[in-house]
Amino acid sequence: MSTPVQAPEAGQATAPRRLGRGTLRFLLPPKVIAGFAVVGPMEGKGPMAGYMDTTLEDTYYGERCWERTESKMLKEAVQQAIARAGLSEQDVDVALTTDLLNQCVGSSFAMRSVQVPHVGIFCACAGFASGLALAASLVDGGFARAAVVGASSHHDAAERQYRFPTELGIQRPPTAQWTVTGAGAVVVTGGDAAGPMQITHATLGQVRDMGLKDPYDMGSAMVPAAAETLVRHLQETGRRVEDYDWVLTGDLGRVGSRILIDWLKERHGIDIDGRHSDCGAMMYDASEQDVHAGGSGLGASACVVSGYLFKAMGRGLVNRVLLIGTGSLHSPTTHFQGESIPVVAHAVCLERPGTR
Amino acid sequence: MSTPVQAPEAGQATAPRRLGRGTLRFLLPPKVIAGFAVVGPMEGKGPMAGYMDTTLEDTYYGERCWERTESKMLKEAVQQAIARAGLSEQDVDVALTTDLLNQCVGSSFAMRSVQVPHVGIFCACAGFASGLALAASLVDGGFARAAVVGASSHHDAAERQYRFPTELGIQRPPTAQWTVTGAGAVVVTGGDAAGPMQITHATLGQVRDMGLKDPYDMGSAMVPAAAETLVRHLQETGRRVEDYDWVLTGDLGRVGSRILIDWLKERHGIDIDGRHSDCGAMMYDASEQDVHAGGSGLGASACVVSGYLFKAMGRGLVNRVLLIGTGSLHSPTTHFQGESIPVVAHAVCLERPGTR
Incomplete structure (x- = not known):
């Protein structure tokens, strides 16, 4: 921590x-x-x-x-x-x-x-x-x-x-997410202002495509991009995943999140279990709300960061988070044309000023 | 010049x-x-x-x-x-x-x-x-x-x-443009490299909407945004339009270009006549090719800048250009819903290194 x-x-x-x-x-x-x-x-x-x-x-x-x-x-x-x-x-x-x-x-x-x-x-x-x-x-x-x-x-x-x-x-x-x-x-x-949250680093990702085609399982499609951006971020900043309170993806949902945890552990020896949350999954109560694999859509990461995380950092509840935005870059037209789903992930380090 | x-x-x-x-x-x-x-x-x-x-x-x-x-x-x-x-x-x-x-x-x-x-x-x-x-x-x-x-x-x-x-x-x-x-x-x-073209300034525009609704006359809809961004660019850089060889819009087509010239002269006292071209209009021969009000689409400004202007500056044919990209931000869905067309214009100063 x-x-x-x-x-x-x-x-x-x-x-x-x-x-x-x-x-x-x-x-x-x-x-x-x-x-x-x-x-x-x-x-x-x-x-x-x-x-x-x-x-x-x-x-x-x-x-x-x-x-x-x-x-x-x-x-x-x-x-x-x-x-x-x-x-x-x-x-x-x-x-x-x-x-x-x-x-x-x-x-x-x-x-x-x-x-x-x-x-x-x-x-x-x-x-x-x-x-x-x-x-x-x-x-x-x-x-x-x-x-x-x-x-x-x-x-x-x-x-x-x-x-x-x-x-x-x-x-x-069941793999579908709810927008x-x-x-x-x-x-x-500017960095000289006072505020409860600061942006210290960002890692922009490359467009990837593992050949997955199911628009009802975008979480799985986006895992390789999320993993690659996280690994590159850690390498290029010289950080370990333990430097973050949270790796916060948005939005892999519950299916993609589970795969990401296993993928990182097996392929890269990186353990984010217990240190990972997903903006889509956070938006709904899985036991009460019928949203299948959890939330998706830009509203998820935007609301979790702008509404929740901003206040949580202000209250000192969390110090440093790596937000990894994940995007499925297909359209209905490309799906009908038989194309697979290109994906991308961009990471931003959000931290409470003074965290080290 | x-x-x-x-x-x-x-x-x-x-x-x-x-x-x-x-x-x-x-x-x-x-x-x-x-x-x-x-x-x-x-x-x-x-x-x-x-x-x-x-x-x-x-x-x-x-x-x-x-x-x-x-x-x-x-x-x-x-x-x-x-x-x-x-x-x-x-x-x-x-x-x-x-x-x-x-x-x-x-x-x-x-x-x-x-x-x-x-x-x-x-x-x-x-x-x-x-x-x-x-x-x-x-x-x-x-x-x-x-x-x-x-x-x-x-x-x-x-x-x-x-x-x-x-x-x-x-x-x-006749007002329609050809994508x-x-x-x-x-x-x-980096600025320390050698190259035939450099980017010295940019002026980002605001989204505007004058209530025009005709998707077959986007050139007219985009004029106010182009004019506002040009005027703001001149004010904030302290330049006159005579400092530019060309004001190069992309893409008002021929109808929008004519309106822009009149609009700037009548409302702002700025004369760009003879110093203005439009990337869409430049792509086709109006007398030979049946494209109505000229070209449009991102391909126009991208090809005119990447293909033509890059070579023209390299050959010393042109020294300083203000590229004003103009965008119609509607969709077919918003058009069917009876909405008007929001527009935006962004300007970038492209010049031959050493121009003053």
Whole structure:
């Protein structure tokens, strides 16, 4: 278990920012100074409920279609995170947002109402982690004073886009994951600010494809990418997995998580058992809520980080976490064309300032 | 007309990297050291033909569907750009790619075969410009030694996703643009390298929506975003439009370009007439090729920059260009739901080293 101390590491200001290919070290680690999470009614009954900032009463949130609901949630998360940071939109230099809808319309329609320069990201469920990495790079590099990072997903909008209209009530296999209805956002600012969470490193992953084709078992497909990014992160930072309180994947679900634990132990001699959680699995109560292999979707990692982890670090409950965002990069079209599922994983080190 | 000189600007190394909200200045401007452009058969008969590096004989390129063709073109552009830079994939720290297909599968499936850490971007046709801005930030910030930026579009894949199956032969209005079949990629490396093109500034735009709803007239919809980003860029860099040989939009087409010229003159007193070109319009011969208002799609700006501009700067034909990528951020779903079209524009200053 890492321990919190107040002094910065010696030599921090002269160390290189590039530790390896795609492994970044932030010299003056950017601070996460605010977070805000909005979730749907079902997620508001799960284990994370007490940490979420807004819970919808129904899946529409006053809108006439779920795509609009998703944009409304993301807009609220972004605007409220900025407000909680004590900033105005004019104080934020760049917004990096991402979602799963075709052409990322969840993000674009949310950002119509936010007066902040905007770049959209698409790495499927690895998008929130990659947004944190890019935001930290822009802030630590001196290109932006503050950045907001947001992500969203909506169960019903995702179901009808990726799989079937929810009204059909199609049966799902046990390996299937349940797309989270939720949006989360954080504000990232300069390393000289005070905040309960800082971003110290990131490791960007390569696109992989092990030939798996089942869109109802994306957790298994994403394991090799998650494992590769974790192993590369440890090698290039010179860290051990014991340096982290948690390896937090998002989102392998319960099936993928189990495989990841075994894969790392057998192939790499790395034991994350008891030190691993998955954002998707954390969103629901497996014994009470019928979500098969657990949650998925960008809302999971965005809400767990923006809602739960931000508060947990503020209360001193956790010191250092490696967030590994995992994304399945297929589309319904490529699935119908018989293609396998490309995957990617991006890791970001989130820690309580002073942890060593 | 700007003039090429060899000495760097005085005080360059101590100037700030942030000139305004979303306006970045690169201290040691990253160099573009290689470019590669692949185009379809129709684009291979247009005015840019002589500058393209590969021209397909048919729209399939040996694949069984156009989505696979698009990925193959992008993979070739990325890999060949890296090869022309004299680098191996192991020398490139990050890849930033983007396309128009749902879930950006053009990019993801291309990047399965490229051993470079990858982050996907989605800003519609502003994606290539935003990729250049992020790549330059990562390189100038010291986070990466080299980055590859790529983008693609395919006419037939885009038509059936956004509009109608091409087999239907649906009539198109005169304001409609023709999605370019093409992919382009450039390699961006440290400012101390030698190269014919460097990235000195970027201005990231905000998402705008003027209420226009016609997906067959995206050029008009994107004008306000292009104008705002240009005006902000000039204000925050302290430059005049006369400091640029060209303001190069991508892609307003001919209709949007005409409106942009009038809009800037009437509202802002800025005259870009005679100093403006549009990547979409440049791809086709308006008198010979039946493309209505000109080209569109990420392939246009990617191929014009990676294929034409890279060579033109190398030959000393042009010194300083402001590339303004413009994106329509709607989807077919939002159009069917009665929504208007959000738009965004991102600008990047590309210049011949030594220009002042």
